[in-house]
Amino acid sequence: MKGAVVDLDGLLDQRRIWRARQAPARALGLQPTGHARLDEALPEGGWPASALTELLLASPGCGELQLLWPSLARLTGEGGRVVLVAPPFIPYAPAWQAAGVDLRWLVKVDANPLDALWAAEQCLRSGSCAAVLCWPERADDRALRRLQVAAETGQALAFACRPQQASMNPSPAALRIAVDTRPAQWRVLKCRGGLPPSAPVAHFGLE
Amino acid sequence: MLWACILLPQLALDTALRTRADPDLPLVLLGGPAQRRVVQAINLAAAELGLRAGQTLNAARALADGFSCVEADPARIEQVEQLLAAWAYRYSAQVSRHYPRALLMEVGSSLQLFGPWPVLEARLRQELTALGLRHRIVLACNPVAARMLANAHDGLAVLDQEDTRLALARMPIDRLGLPREAADAFARMGLRHLAQVLALPRDALARRFAAQVQLHLDQLLGLRSLGLTFYQPPDHFEARLALNFDVESHQALLFPLRRLVNDLAAFLAGRDCGVQRFAVHLEHGEHADSVAMVGLLAAERDPTVLFELARGRLEALKIPAPVRNLCLRADDLPPFVPRHQALFDARRQQSQPWEQLRERLRARLGDEAVRSLVALADHRPEHAWLAADQGGAGILQVARGSRPGWLLSQPQPLTEQSLRLLGRAERIESGWWDGGDVRRDYYRIETREGLQGWAFRDLGEPGPLWLQGWFA
Numbered sequence: 234m235k236g237a238v239v240d241l242d243g244l245l246d247q248r249r250i251w252r253a254r255q256a257p258a259r260a261l262g263l264q265p266t267g268h269a270r271l272d273e274a275l276p277e278g279g280w281p282a283s284a285l286t287e288l289l290l291a292s293p294g295c296g297e298l299q300l301l302w303p304s305l306a307r308l309t310g311e312g313g314r315v316v317l318v319a320p321p322f323i324p325y326a327p328a329w330q331a332a333g334v335d336l337r338w339l340v341k342v343d344a345n346p347l348d349a350l351w352a353a354e355q356c357l358r359s360g361s362c363a364a365v366l367c368w369p370e371r372a373d374d375r376a377l378r379r380l381q382v383a384a385e386t387g388q389a390l391a392f393a394c395r396p397q398q399a400s401m402n403p404s405p406a407a408l409r410i411a412v413d414t415r416p417a418q419w420r421v422l423k424c425r426g427g428l429p430p431s432a433p434v435a436h437f438g439l440e
Numbered sequence: 441m442l443w444a445c446i447l448l449p450q451l452a453l454d455t456a457l458r459t460r461a462d463p464d465l466p467l468v469l470l471g472g473p474a475q476r477r478v479v480q481a482i483n484l485a486a487a488e489l490g491l492r493a494g495q496t497l498n499a500a501r502a503l504a505d506g507f508s509c510v511e512a513d514p515a516r517i518e519q520v521e522q523l524l525a526a527w528a529y530r531y532s533a534q535v536s537r538h539y540p541r542a543l544l545m546e547v548g549s550s551l552q553l554f555g556p557w558p559v560l561e562a563r564l565r566q567e568l569t570a571l572g573l574r575h576r577i578v579l580a581c582n583p584v585a586a587r588m589l590a591n592a593h594d595g596l597a598v599l600d601q602e603d604t605r606l607a608l609a610r611m612p613i614d615r616l617g618l619p620r621e622a623a624d625a626f627a628r629m630g631l632r633h634l635a636q637v638l639a640l641p642r643d644a645l646a647r648r649f650a651a652q653v654q655l656h657l658d659q660l661l662g663l664r665s666l667g668l669t670f671y672q673p674p675d676h677f678e679a680r681l682a683l684n685f686d687v688e689s690h691q692a693l694l695f696p697l698r699r700l701v702n703d704l705a706a707f708l709a710g711r712d713c714g715v716q717r718f719a720v721h722l723e724h725g726e727h728a729d730s731v732a733m734v735g736l737l738a739a740e741r742d743p744t745v746l747f748e749l750a751r752g753r754l755e756a757l758k759i760p761a762p763v764r765n766l767c768l769r770a771d772d773l774p775p776f777v778p779r780h781q782a783l784f785d786a787r788r789q790q791s792q793p794w795e796q797l798r799e800r801l802r803a804r805l806g807d808e809a810v811r812s813l814v815a816l817a818d819h820r821p822e823h824a825w826l827a828a829d830q831g832g833a834g835i836l837q838v839a840r841g842s843r844p845g846w847l848l849s850q851p852q853p854l855t856e857q858s859l860r861l862l863g864r865a866e867r868i869e870s871g872w873w874d875g876g877d878v879r880r881d882y883y884r885i886e887t888r889e890g891l892q893g894w895a896f897r898d899l900g901e902p903g904p905l906w907l908q909g910w911f912a
Contacts, residue, residue, distance in 0.1 A: 323848070325824070336832055342810050
């Protein structure tokens with residue numbers, strides 16, 4: 234049989250086939266997380282661009298900002314708008330400023346749980362936001378898929394913070410990270426484009 | 441100077457038609473006293489039913505059925521004429537409503553901006569058609585000639601004195617706007633065209649006819665000028681649409697709403713301003729009006745954006761009683777500054793600008809839903825931040841990691857026993873000058889699950905620790 238000759242590198246670049254064991258040394262991704270050890274563990278060398286990332290929290294306030302602040306500081310520093318859709322607490326402006334976030338580019342949207350998903354989708358789809366953070370309460374597979382599609386359309390980073398109980402259910406998110414407090418670590422549960430690293434990524438805990 | 445005359449031969453009918461969803465249904469415009477209703481005007485579909493203008497309503501009813509009747513409404517026609525003048529003001533600084541059902545505008549000085557006359561004319565026609573108005577347009581070198589040539593021509597453009605005179609000379613005598621008796625007298629004298637009248641000796645004409653006739657002829661030829669009052673745009677917008685039946689659903693209000701918003705956008709473009717706040721009044725029979733206020737953070741004049749916002753506000757409104765009239769008022773008309781757009785924008789073309797997105801979110805979630813944060817120079821956590829329209833950094837620098845990223849809206853008493861205090865207390869004592877006096881010792885605490893919180897003990901009244909934030 235005479236098949237078409239397909240370039241293996243091309244297929245790898247298009248992410249149509251994955252290598253089971255990644256080569257460890259790679260260039261820094263387009264959307265670095267700001268945590269060197271986490272970047273190393275992720276196949277794209279950072280957040281998956283234009284896609285949904287799910288943060289599975291042991292409980293609200295258990296370290297999601299520690300994980301996100303470097304990225305948000307970088308995005309707002311570049312003049313990208315970051316939208317918080319219905320955050321569970323008030324973002325304490327001096328602390329965000331101390332973390333390097335440019336408050337001129339930070340927007341908080343208040344909405345009830347039903348409208349919050351709509352608002353997050355609108356912000357993602359619009360293409361005028363660099364990152365959108367949301368805290369969906371009872372997000373089903375369908376709602377997450379909508380967020381994922383909206384993030385692709387608007388080329389924005391989408392972050393959905395959800396309780397860790399949701400980690401059992403499958404999810405369309407491109408990246409799922411569980412944030413543990415005891416011990417302080419990040420576990421990559423799923424990452425598009427590679428096998429999730431087996432070892433959790435330890436961090437220094439809360440500063 | 442070049443004067444364009446836009447004649448609206450069917451203004452009354454078009455005014456009635458433009459409020460209807462389907463203009464192709466037979467429609468009859470009624471006038472006259474209640475005892476003897478007369479058909480004043482009909483549309484094409486009604487003409488196909490065999491109806492004619494001038495028939496009595498009874499005769500029309502006997503001939504055909506399946507047509508709807510609308511009362512001729514002078515107030516609404518006046519409103520449309522006002523709107524048209526505002527629209528024409530976009531193209532010319534000298535717009536006059538001297539003649540009824542016609543607009544005069546000086547376009548000679550506008551051509552430099554809007555291109556040669558055929559281009560401008562095509563644009564005028566296109567926009568008039570979009571407004572749903574049938575029209576005739578004539579260009580001549582004085583206003584009276586333009587108006588009178590429009591009686592017999594459409595699309596005629598005569599650019600200089602000589603051509604105007606030639607075109608006028610061929611006009612029938614009874615279409616020139618002369619006083620009735622003078623026109624009749626000329627006709628009886630065997631004079632059918634203006635050329636024949638102009639060939640008469642001037643003094644003989646002056647002796648036989650009133651001075652008015654000679655004046656009108658001179659004005660026609662541009663020998664004497666006509667004093668025109670020019671249109672001055674009003675500084676607010678108000679338009680009302682009477683619905684033909686009681687409306688109770690939002691869906692049925694959208695079509696008339698779109699019409700009103702389009703009128704508003706035409707008005708705004710004519711005045712070169714935007715709108716920042718407008719109100720949509722739903723007028724009920726007995727009930728007080730329901731009002732949907734549409735507020736924007738920046739001036740806007742794009743009809744699709746305005747319509748979408750108005751629609752968002754309207755759909756959130758509860759309609760307590762059937763709606764009779766829809767009314768749109770706008771008082772706040774600030775100058776409109778078009779958004780700056782770079783030629784090589786990094787973002788993709790179909791992306792929605794942030795201002796539009798923000799208005800869209802506010803329309804659905806409420807005016808206060810979209811806020812930015814400002815850090816303030818105050819040590820008290822409650823006073824160290826502010827929700828504002830424009831975010832900004834504070835001058836007070838706090839050490840990184842010394843303040844929690846999340847703040848609780850209200851401090852909560854901590855009852856848990858297994859808390860661990862991390863580090864020493866930090867005293868915050870401030871605010872004696874504004875009544876919000878605070879004397880607190882703040883601790884960084886760790887819960888059993890490993891969460892780190894920010895809690896304080898009030899030095900004024902001893903009690904439990906109060907949790908105020910999370911180091912997330």
